[in-house]
Amino acid sequence: MKNNIIILGGGQAGIYAAREIRQNDSKSNIKILGEENLLPYERPPLSKDFLLDKKKAEDLYFHSSDVLKNENIEFENISINKVDFENKKLFANNDNVYSYDSLLISTGSENKKLTLDNNLKNDIYYLRNLEEAKKIKEIVSNKNKITIIGGGFIGLEIASSLSQLQKKVIVIEIGNQLMGRVIPKQIADLVQNTHIEHGNEIILNKQIEKITKKNDDYEILLNDNSLIETDFIIAGIGSTPTVKLFENTNLKLDNGIVTNQFCETSIKDVYAAGDVSNFYHPFYERNMRLESYQHAQNHGICAGKNIAGVKTEYTSIPWMWSDQFNLNLQLTGICDEYDEIIERGNDINNGVIYFFLKNNKIRGACGVGVIGKVGRDIRITSKLTEKDTIVDKQILSDQNLKLNKLIQK
Amino acid sequence: MSEENWIEVGSTDSIEEEDLIRFDHQDKTFCVYKLTDGFYATDGICTHEAVHLEDGLVMDDEIECPMHQGIFNIKSGEALSPPACEDLKTYPVKVDNDKIFIKID
Secondary structure: OOOEEEEEOOOHHHHHHHHHHHHHOOOOEEEEEEOOOOOOEOOHHHHOOOOOOOOOHHHOEOOOHHHHHHOOEEEEEOOEEEEEOOOOEEEEOOOOEEEOOEEEEOOOEEEOOOOOOHHHHHHEEOOOOHHHHHHHHHHHOOOOEEEEEOOOHHHHHHHHHHHHOOOEEEEEOOOOOOOOOOOOHHHHHHHHHHHHHOOOEEEOOOOEEEEEEEOOEEEEEEOOOOEEEEOEEEEOOOEEEOOHHHOOOOOOEOOOEEEOOOOEOOOOOEEEOHHHEEEEEOOOOEEEOOOOHHHHHHHHHHHHHHHOOOOOOOOOOOEEEEEEOOEEEEEEEOOOOOOEEEEEOOOOOOOEEEEEEEOOEEEEEEEEEEOOOOHHHHHHHHHHHHOOOEOOHHHHHOOOOOHHHHOOO | OOHHHEEEEEEHHHOOOOEEEEEEEOOEEEEEEEEOOEEEEEEOEOOOOOOEHHHOEEEOOEEEOOOOOOEEEOOOOOEEEOOOOOOOOEEOEEEEOOEEEEEOO
């Protein structure tokens, strides 16, 4: 049967869903509607290799226009401003109307913004898309003392890149550790030390009271009355799912679009995937919303299968990474449900991993080390988690013993 | 095929099964693998970002990059999973008197 399938959102989840649908369904029309006038591209390099000029914009596309053409996947740059789920129609800002039989919502997430005086709104920069990365790259070339508000992944990756561009960098974080939302303090402290060793200033436990513009520079007043002078400000203070379009509809929302393990929403024939989806994870038996490369890809693929009629549960164990200076940090699973923590290694040069166990099984792990030193063990950990293996803690804690001994074939 | 292009890597017992060793020759780096059906060799650096595959995970016929989990087929070099999309170069391997040789072009 030939259907009209619309994918709303031209990011990673959208393109992987589109290609997966085509793998399973040669007939249906597949159309991606994207708000950026760009084919889907990789975002992780924006804060790293793109700022460092090691990768150009054209290196970032997931697939060329030829791939989409060969697979008969349409991409249209358009902004949708109204959805009618009852009649299965989307309305665009240019009066175009799109009818669908199946709809995938992959609108992603958007940056939270600082609450500031109106006259400063254009002075604070954020980084999510290629356009913003280009602006930051251009402007920082003439700046020397840069302040980053927010000590999460994006802020710290930018801090690492700007330090490598010989800039003086100050990071202000409201919490008592870096990357506090998902990373254990022990690991965050190791990363913090590396930033300090490279000359970055890290300020924890401080709130911003006021930002004042002084000619081309700024003064940032903190809640302990200290004053920071800076000539450029970038904020990375978290993100929220992009759901404004659905707020007055029947679509069930709760920290994103609520979906089951098959990427199905509360409305028939409407699916959601990637950052925007608060999905049920059958392994962890709870709902969660993830913002990561691996999740956007795999969740998009899973949605694609389900849209094409291949009923598939989403069971991927979460995994993400961050690269800062010469460090590669990786996180697998969930690190907030545990009754025991086991440490493997104590030297960042050889890699340090913390395992989070419940009932002698790994629920999650977080590691950091010089590039290449934690990836293999974290990958094995994902497999052990997925297989619900009861683990030998002696092997976990001894870096001289290989973790692959724990995998039962 | 000239004989001098075969470079000795080491003895066959220097690699555990389903594992790899790194081998550097002149200014290049390679990975040499022992799989259940024999020895194989590829370039030693991931095609996605310049990271050594020696710390990667070998599972069945696949090597997975330790940095971003790009996966390659060891025998064909084919990039199997994003973010890797460019194939990994592979090299012929032979075993002679319990020594492993790879042919570098």
